[in-house]
Amino acid sequence: MSDPGATLAERLAWLRESFPCPETGKPYDVKAIATATGMSVSQLYKILSGESPNPGWQHLKALAAFFRVPLDTFDNSEHGDKIRAQLATLVELRALKEEGVESVSLRGLTSTQADRIRGVVEDLRRSNSTAGHDES
Numbered sequence: 001m002s003d004p005g006a007t008l009a010e011r012l013a014w015l016r017e018s019f020p021c022p023e024t025g026k027p028y029d030v031k032a033i034a035t036a037t038g039m040s041v042s043q044l045y046k047i048l049s050g051e052s053p054n055p056g057w058q059h060l061k062a063l064a065a066f067f068r069v070p071l072d073t074f075d076n077s078e079h080g081d082k083i084r085a086q087l088a089t090l091v092e093l094r095a096l097k098e099e100g101v102e103s104v105s106l107r108g109l110t111s112t113q114a115d116r117i118r119g120v121v122e123d124l125r126r127s128n129s130t131a132g133h134d135e136s
Contacts, residue, residue: 004084008074009050011084015067018091028066037062070127083127086120093121 004014016027030048034041039059046052047059064071072083109117 004073004088007050008053008055009048011074012048012063015063015069015073018087019067019069033063033066037066068128086123089117089120090124 004011016033020026021028021032030044031041033039034044037044037059039062043052043055043059047055060074061071064073067073069087070083072080073087074080075083
């Protein structure tokens with residue numbers, strides 16, 4: 001799953017797949033997410049199913065903190081699109097690293113393209129350092 005999706009349910013499903021539990025390498029269990037975010041399991045299932053497409057701000061804030069992503073990840077604005085594109089790039093770079101590629105060669109890219117990749121990585125580092133996270 002490489003596209004964060006257009007709906008909140010799709011974006012949350014993408015986050016579960018793209019930012020798995022470090023201990024298992026599998027998507028976080030819904031119960032673990034609910035416990036860590038203070039949401040009920042039924043609330044979380046309603047969001048994941050699309051039955052609750054507009055949860056409260058506090059739920060979105062808790063989900064963003066849990067997955068260590070900016071709150072704007074859930075925003076339907078152009079800025080939200082940019083954040084999701086950056087996160088998708090991060091996921092792709094992480095997949096390359098996991099496949100044994102320790103560095104990504106920027107040869108063959110224009111200077112603008114190389115700067116864009118560097119900028120995405122730096123933006124994500126900054127957003128990760130400012131996001132809170134409660135592990136469970």
